[in-house]
Amino acid sequence: MPPNRSKPNNLVQTIERVALIFDILGMAPNGISVGELSEKTGFPKGTSHRLLSSLAYFDYVRQDPVTKNYQLGFKLVELGNRLLGHLDFRAVARPFLIHLAERTKETVHMVILDRNEALYIDKVDSSEHRSGLRMVSMLGSRLPAHCSAVGKVLLAHLSDAAFDEVISHKGLAERTRNTITEVERLRAHLKKVFAQGYALDNEENEIGIRCVAAPIRNERGAVIAAISISVPALRSEKSKLETTLKDRVVETALNISRKLGYPQ
Amino acid sequence: MPPNRSKPNNLVQTIERVALIFDILGMAPNGISVGELSEKTGFPKGTSHRLLSSLAYFDYVRQDPVTKNYQLGFKLVELGNRLLGHLDFRAVARPFLIHLAERTKETVHMVILDRNEALYIDKVDSSEHRSGLRMVSMLGSRLPAHCSAVGKVLLAHLSDAAFDEVISHKGLAERTRNTITEVERLRAHLKKVFAQGYALDNEENEIGIRCVAAPIRNERGAVIAAISISVPALRSEKSKLETTLKDRVVETALNISRKLGYPQ
DNA sequence: GACAATATTTCGTAATGCGAAATGCTATTT
DNA sequence: AAATAGCATTTCGCATTACGAAATATTGTC
Structure with missing residues (x-):
């Protein structure tokens, strides 16, 4: 459900894609694979991987070392609670x-x-x-x-x-x-x-x-x-x-x- | 403090910048202005604005309607708690x-x-x-x-x-x-x-x-x-x-x- | 050990985001 | 009320950045 703000005239594509990724990962308790993400988003696999690994570097997502699935990362918990603390x-x-x-x-x-x-x-x-x-x-x-x-x-x-x-x-x-x-x-x-x-x-x-x-x-x-x-x-x-x-x-x-x- | 992951070879610039913005906003209980953000990051003002308004569209940041300052947005709380719920x-x-x-x-x-x-x-x-x-x-x-x-x-x-x-x-x-x-x-x-x-x-x-x-x-x-x-x-x-x-x-x-x- | 199904990396291309400068907005001062 | 100053915001031509198809590496399976 898109929010009710006016859409910025220069919406940054990467941010749009990251928002979509977060929404999808938010609904996947056990994370999803690169392939599944590409399926759901339509991004080529290479693109999905590049975005996920960039996000993982900053702990916004994390990769299960055994299943290789990606899930939401703990940086989000930190930021969310920091906001509440404010x-x-x-x-x-x-x-x-x-x-x-x-x-x-x-x-x-x-x-x-x-x-x-x-x-x-x-x-x-x-x-x-x-x-x-x-x-x-x-x-x-x-x-x-x-x-x-x-x-x-x-x-x-x-x-x-x-x-x-x-x-x-x-x-x-x-x-x-x-x-x-x-x-x-x-x-x-x-x-x-x-x-x-x-x-x-x-x-x-x-x-x-x-x-x-x-x-x-x-x-x-x-x-x-x-x-x-x-x-x-x-x-x-x-x-x-x-x-x-x-x-x-x-x-x-x-x-x-x-x-x-x-x-x- | 950069995490200890290997830096991906194709780190997406926008994600790197967004991570920096989140860290800065996380330390600013009352938010900061576009100008201040540019000062702290070195981004031109136009760039800061474009990134912030794109993030705001998805509720990752929000703008105080009176001071025009930007702060962390409630989407982060939602995602963080969703992760904890998982x-x-x-x-x-x-x-x-x-x-x-x-x-x-x-x-x-x-x-x-x-x-x-x-x-x-x-x-x-x-x-x-x-x-x-x-x-x-x-x-x-x-x-x-x-x-x-x-x-x-x-x-x-x-x-x-x-x-x-x-x-x-x-x-x-x-x-x-x-x-x-x-x-x-x-x-x-x-x-x-x-x-x-x-x-x-x-x-x-x-x-x-x-x-x-x-x-x-x-x-x-x-x-x-x-x-x-x-x-x-x-x-x-x-x-x-x-x-x-x-x-x-x-x-x-x-x-x-x-x-x-x-x-x- | 070959095969299959993944994830990951490479690399040439052009679309995307860049950012300097112009414009618009709001509040304050005279 | 007009002028000014200090912002945020938008514009637009350019070059960098991210794109994504395809190649390669990895992992698990038979």
Whole structure:
């Protein structure tokens, strides 16, 4: 899925090819051979090999010495985590998220808006169901903004122009029967979210999962992220979500915001 | 620091330049401008811009809309975590590591040998001192093998040829006064590590920190990773490290190995 | 030890990316 | 409001760079 940026007029071919290679390797847990890569990309084998071995030199990919297959390299882990480390609000928030997860015994997420989608930048499972597995595969993954509680919180604090851009690029895909798919209805809904300071997700993204989310603000009051609690629909009478859990998410979000310098 | 691979005869220039850009952006928490990048790299401004905007199109870097600075992009987080997700033994191990951290109230690491160094692939702080901050910046980072408990465990199970390769490429840098810096002494020490099934780090990498580590084995008995407990030297009489903590690390490592199919 | 299926290297060619210079944009100053 | 300065961004003719078909090396198999 090509991102929604304007395509640069002078897109460098090698970068385009490397991006394609990374995407393909990202879907191949055990790596792929030079031949397979050429098959999938249409590059001649020599070309595939030249690109892979150049990438391997810098540890962006690595070659299994026995199968000769190429897979993603650990330089990507280093860079990805360096980027996350640069998001200082994330470090500030983390202890609060852990506390929230332990107090509610539910899963907590932290999300930012990036390229018109909700992007997971942290996740804490309650100690009960900490698996770790999911967390890892989740960081850096994306969710439509219009059908998640976190996404709606972020949308609600956007300028009209920015909101329109999200809609025009991403639309309002129907993920479940509860998804809000009409722009005007969404606009009205977000007005309410803005006013009340939190958003609910009533199985709008995935049947069986409900969430409550609240905004994180920086020292200037700008909304820079959102946090949420996710609850299996079975375990959640809708009322509890809208009372206890809602209060705790809102409270935690405010505490994080204050720590970030948000006055009041 | 260029890796120790043989330089491919046909290194693609664009990939070389992109690697340099990523390294520079990785050290710039708030990103840098086109001009600054050109200054640091020597590329003409037009070239820097073309590379950055091509990378931005695929989300490998992103541009701050207000400062116009470029920083690392979230595609790197996605790929890095995808790679970690592919290491299935990591997912298997995680619950054990959490349990170990909570039981001992100390920090637990998981490490593999990659490119002749010990590479962090997981970290669990005990709930007491969970900060999260360090964890993030640590994943994907590296440590010399010869002066860490985890590294020595991994070295101890290498073939002679593989061991020699590590030494010849990385040497035995003296990190503290306790670091083992003579090959023959290290060789003898590793023989002991191999025999006893665990390794100690007696402030060999960093004054003030001691560790115990044990190997993780796969279904064929091959050592594929190592786990460790790290303890501030203040808090650790050396005896406790060599008794209780050692036993728990060894036990946990064996349990993980069994879960991975290691017979016995 | 020959064969087959790979990965890897070679090398002449032209397409691709290069980069100096022109242009466009934004913020600041007077 | 106009001028200026300091950027980012785009343009375009040129030569370097990467291309890729084919040759070769390597690895595993019968």
